[in-house]
Amino acid sequence: MENTAPQLFKVTIxxxxxxxxxxxxxxxxxxxxxxxxxxxxxxxxxxxxxxxxKCRACLVKVTAGSAKDPRPMPKLVPSCITTVQxxxxxxxxxxxxxxxxxxxxxxFLLINHPLDCPICDQAGECHLQDFAFEHGRGxxxxxxxxxxxxxxxxxxxxxLHMNRCILCYRCVFTAEQLTNKRVHGxxxxxxxxxxxxxxxxxxxxxxxxxxxxxxxxxxxxxxxxRFKQRVWFTKPVTAHRDCEHEKCSGKVTLWYKGEDVLRVTxxxxxxxxxxxFICNTCRFDKKKTSDWVIxxxxxxxxxxxxxxxxxxxxxxxxxxxxxxAQQYKQIDDLPVQLPEGEKKPVGIVVRPDSK
Amino acid sequence: xxxxxxxEHIGKEDLKPIDAYMKYGGYTAVKKALTSMSPDAIxxxxxxxxxxxxxxxxxxxxxxxxxxxKPEGKPRYLVCNADESEPGTFKDRYLMMHSPxxxxxxxxxxxxxxxxxxSYIYVRGEMMFVIRILEKAIAEAxxxxxxxxxxxxxxxxxxxxxxxxGGAYICGEETALLxxxxxxRGNPRNKPPFPAVSGxxxxxxxxxxxxxxxxxxxxxxxxxxxxAKIGIGKSTGTKLISACGNINNPGVYEIELGLSVExxxxxxxxxxxxxxxxxxxxxxxxxxSVPILPANLITKTANGESRLMSYESLSDxxxxxxxxLGSGGFIVFDEDQCIVRNTWNFTRFYHHESCGQCSPCRxxxxxxxxxxxxxxxxxxxxxxxxxxxxxxxxxxxxTICPLGDAAAWPVGSAIRHFRDEFxxxxxxxxxxxxKGAVYRKEAVFA
Numbered sequence: 001m002e003n004t005a006p007q008l009f010k011v012t013i014x015x016x017x018x019x020x021x022x023x024x025x026x027x028x029x030x031x032x033x034x035x036x037x038x039x040x041x042x043x044x045x046x047x048x049x050x051x052x053x054k055c056r057a058c059l060v061k062v063t064a065g066s067a068k069d070p071r072p073m074p075k076l077v078p079s080c081i082t083t084v085q086x087x088x089x090x091x092x093x094x095x096x097x098x099x100x101x102x103x104x105x106x107x108f109l110l111i112n113h114p115l116d117c118p119i120c121d122q123a124g125e126c127h128l129q130d131f132a133f134e135h136g137r138g139x140x141x142x143x144x145x146x147x148x149x150x151x152x153x154x155x156x157x158x159x160l161h162m163n164r165c166i167l168c169y170r171c172v173f174t175a176e177q178l179t180n181k182r183v184h185g186x187x188x189x190x191x192x193x194x195x196x197x198x199x200x201x202x203x204x205x206x207x208x209x210x211x212x213x214x215x216x217x218x219x220x221x222x223x224x225x226r227f228k229q230r231v232w233f234t235k236p237v238t239a240h241r242d243c244e245h246e247k248c249s250g251k252v253t254l255w256y257k258g259e260d261v262l263r264v265t266x267x268x269x270x271x272x273x274x275x276x277f278i279c280n281t282c283r284f285d286k287k288k289t290s291d292w293v294i295x296x297x298x299x300x301x302x303x304x305x306x307x308x309x310x311x312x313x314x315x316x317x318x319x320x321x322x323x324x325a326q327q328y329k330q331i332d333d334l335p336v337q338l339p340e341g342e343k344k345p346v347g348i349v350v351r352p353d354s355k
Numbered sequence: 356x357x358x359x360x361x362x363e364h365i366g367k368e369d370l371k372p373i374d375a376y377m378k379y380g381g382y383t384a385v386k387k388a389l390t391s392m393s394p395d396a397i398x399x400x401x402x403x404x405x406x407x408x409x410x411x412x413x414x415x416x417x418x419x420x421x422x423x424x425k426p427e428g429k430p431r432y433l434v435c436n437a438d439e440s441e442p443g444t445f446k447d448r449y450l451m452m453h454s455p456x457x458x459x460x461x462x463x464x465x466x467x468x469x470x471x472x473x474s475y476i477y478v479r480g481e482m483m484f485v486i487r488i489l490e491k492a493i494a495e496a497x498x499x500x501x502x503x504x505x506x507x508x509x510x511x512x513x514x515x516x517x518x519x520x521g522g523a524y525i526c527g528e529e530t531a532l533l534x535x536x537x538x539x540r541g542n543p544r545n546k547p548p549f550p551a552v553s554g555x556x557x558x559x560x561x562x563x564x565x566x567x568x569x570x571x572x573x574x575x576x577x578x579x580x581x582x583a584k585i586g587i588g589k590s591t592g593t594k595l596i597s598a599c600g601n602i603n604n605p606g607v608y609e610i611e612l613g614l615s616v617e618x619x620x621x622x623x624x625x626x627x628x629x630x631x632x633x634x635x636x637x638x639x640x641x642x643x644s645v646p647i648l649p650a651n652l653i654t655k656t657a658n659g660e661s662r663l664m665s666y667e668s669l670s671d672x673x674x675x676x677x678x679x680l681g682s683g684g685f686i687v688f689d690e691d692q693c694i695v696r697n698t699w700n701f702t703r704f705y706h707h708e709s710c711g712q713c714s715p716c717r718x719x720x721x722x723x724x725x726x727x728x729x730x731x732x733x734x735x736x737x738x739x740x741x742x743x744x745x746x747x748x749x750x751x752x753x754t755i756c757p758l759g760d761a762a763a764w765p766v767g768s769a770i771r772h773f774r775d776e777f778x779x780x781x782x783x784x785x786x787x788x789x790k791g792a793v794y795r796k797e798a799v800f801a
Contacts, residue, residue: 053545054713056753075752081545104749108718141742144725167711186540186711189523191721193711 009086010067013037014094026079026090027058031271038271039092040102040131042109042216043168044080047275051173052080055166057105057131061098064089076101099135106136112146112191113217114163122218124231125300127272128166149194154184155203157223157284158212162194165219171195171211178207178247178277195219206245209283213266213274224284225263231255234262236300239292241282249276252283253298261287267298357611358585360573360593361566365453371488373495376456384572385501388464389509392575397468401571403579405591410436410527410564411642411682412757413666416571422551423469424559432560433466433474434536435568438520438527440479441642442704443684446595447565449607451478451485455492459515461568463501464575466513469561473514477532480522489517524708528756529562530554531710542712543756564682566595587613590665594680600687603627616640616662616669617654619685626687633689637773640669641681643701644761646768647694648678674768693793695780698769699727705762716759719750723766730777733784740777744770 008019013030014037020029028046030038039060044052052058059076067087076098079090092098110132117123149162167186172195175182184197197203203211212220234255243250255263264283266274286292364370364379373381388397402417423431435458439447451458458476466474478486493515496502504512518536520526526535530544533555554560570592574582583591590612596619599605604627610619620635621628629635635650656662657676662669670677688697706724711717723746726739747763754760770777776794780787787794 053755056713056715059753078545101749101753104746104753105714108714108722108749111718111722142722144722144729147721166714167717169712188711189525190706190709190711191717193717 007086009084009088011084011086011088011090013090014092020084022083024084026060026062026077026082026084026088029084030079030090030092035270037092039079040127040135041080041271042127042131042166043170045170045173045214046271046273047277048170048173048177048214051168051170053078055105055109055168057102057109057135059098059101059105061091061095062088063091102135103137106132107141109166110136110140111142111144112163113166114146114148116164120161120164120218121221121226121231122164122215125272126218127216147191152196153200153202154197155208157209157280158203159221159223159226160195161219161221162196164217165195166217167193167195168216170214170216171220174211174214175203175208178210179205181205206279206281207247207277209280210266210274210277213268213277216272222263222265222283224287225255228262229257233257236298238267238295238298240295241286241292243279243282245279245281247277248279248282250278250282251276252278252292254289254292254294259289261289263287268300357609357614358593359609360585361450361457361569361595362454362607362609370454370456371492373456373492373499376454380576381456382460382499382501384460384575385463386507388467388575389507389511394468394470397464397571397575400574400579401468404570404574404582405579405586405589406567406570406574406582407590407666408564409566409570409594409683411441411644411679413680416563416567419551419563420465420469420561422549423561424552425470426559429558430473431469431471432555432558433462433469433471433568434529434532434555434560434562435462435474435476435565436527436529436532436562437476437478437482437485437565438524438532439482439565439682440522440524440527440708441644441682441684442701443599443639443686444597444642444682445599446597446607446683448482448485449597450565450569450595451482452488455489456496457569457572458489458565459492459496459502460572461570462515463496463506463513465561465563465568465571466515467511468571471561472512473516475536475555476515476517477526477536478517478519479527480520483519486517486519493517523710524704525710525756525758528758531756532562533560542710543758545755585611587663587665588667590667590680594664594683596664596683596685598626598685598687600685601630601633601689601692602687603630610664612663612665614664615654616664619664620654620687626685629687629689631689633691635687636690636692637688637694639684639686639688639765640678642684643686643704644757644764645679645681646674646677646764647698647772648768649772652676652772674764675771678768690795691791691793693731694769694773694776695727695731695787698766699724699731701765702727702762705758709758709762713755713759715750716754716762719746719759720762722746723762727766730780731787733780733788735777735781735784737778737781739781740770740774 009022010019011029016033018029018033039058042055042057058079060079062073062077064070066085154160183201186193187196212222234257237254239254240251251267252264253267254261266278370376398420406416407413437447462474502515523541525531526541528543531541535541550560585592593609593611595609597607608625619625638648638653656671666680669680702724706720709716709720729735743766747767750759751763779794
């Protein structure tokens, strides 16, 4: 009998071998290995077709194209849209060039970002926060004025903060693929490009709320949850209900504060992505415990800031150490010609939890 | 006087009417190709000719054609990229406005070779008068039976359309051009898939520059081997160079590739030397995107050889001491020009024209512009220079389309060759911002 099992491709990512089906992207292959080698993704969204390739956060180095043609690829490639070949060797976290480029991408995304995390509803579950925290340089070189936009009202449920937007186009794809008619898009070009409805037309269709879930930053936030609570003070609980809307999965996460449901969102997986979308009725109108069948407490695994309702303590010292180690090295290796009689500067590392 | 292929008859009389064009042997290539040659034979001739894409990248045209996928049941398209918007480049406009039939003849021959029954000429929106000239010329060609159904009784059908763009530089990038042609926002696509597999309306498509397509009819008439004899080495044929800046005779010149830069710059037949008896300071050899060269590297390469107008010679020494032929936008700067101001001006252009799709280009071009604006206006810091180099490096090669590279190269090269000028601007802000003030250092002059 003929072997009908699909041929699997062997891929090596950061010296870890994995077997994946043909047509898998490098990013998905890396995610199969685990979060420690998976490249960050700011614009790619698994459940939305056509996303990816824009933010350049997931650039990786391909050191061997395939077993047949082991030449390295000349440029860094976006792992979210590059499919694997048999025998491909990919370097992500072990390649200096990749890490340096990623630092640059963080910097580019942040130069026009308002950095208003203290008053932003997304703080604590923001992908840009995570990305900057894990891959950024921790300091700022941008001295210029940031570009700003006029505030625009796009509908009764969704608040648009264009200043925070990183133009990932996810919400555009969401509206295109989940709703009957897309009424918003990207206007203008360059760093003046903005998400807009052009004629301030209210976005009102049954699935528009999913734009809030897919938005990686605080550009699109829930008006019914606005300034109610910091997300890390709320308690996530998974729940479901039989929704009459045929396209709605009815599977949600309820965010509690005490006895009150403060907001309802789709269920996000390990990568912060919603795979089963919900309708606006479930999201905005069903805010009583009695509307839902409670399944149990939800675990937030991906995010560094919010994690099961407490700060991940270990993340901060590690980041600090990295920073301190770099700075220390620089001071130590400083090839300065000191005037006579002056002493060489000394670097000191202080741990935040040192006694 | 070198051989002229595209512009031989321009200036003798008005070539816009089809009869005038045919008087000089126009449309003989169409007759020859459609009645006596097979499409594959034409592709073979173009391959033999060694013709390289004249839009800037210099990719062999015949090779590009042979990559075209030919699946059953799908139409194939030829799209002519006439969205010429690179600062310093105006050769395609010159050719189309003086001799539109040269392009149309090339389009017919090339479409036949590729098996395309519908072809488009995507013209930059600002060039409305060129669009009118082309449309009139196409109507004449239809009337003569050179376009439409059953051309010259060969059974081959071709419809040719002119599509005005919206005036965006980014739509000169082939995939953004295709998006725009489909009626969408002109954002470049991620590659792969390449247009040769999935281009216009997801069908196999070839996108070629005006000059490359126009050259094919001569290749049909005279054979690929004849074409390959013109030029030097792998830079075969002739090239239209649009010369501008501080020279005595600005304009479009058709040169045989391999002409020395010195001759092109100083001979009265071409640029005629630097205007007003000034000295040469710098040169941008192939449109604003390519690295700028200081005077001492223009006529001679780093190892002392005479620099020629060819793909290889101009890029001799890589980006450290070389540049690129690019699209042939030859911009000459005399000693009175400020490199910082010019770099800022170029960057301003790329900032304005970035599509905003991918983050390094969207944010980086704006950042570089703001920093350069600061330096030019007397508010720069010494660390800004290294910052610019670093930002340019972070953009280069990390974007979806080559606009990011095009924005990064001028900045990187200007600092590489004219760092002292940047430093002077930062150290002497009051002097540098004085009207007409230019940094002079005798050593950089040839």
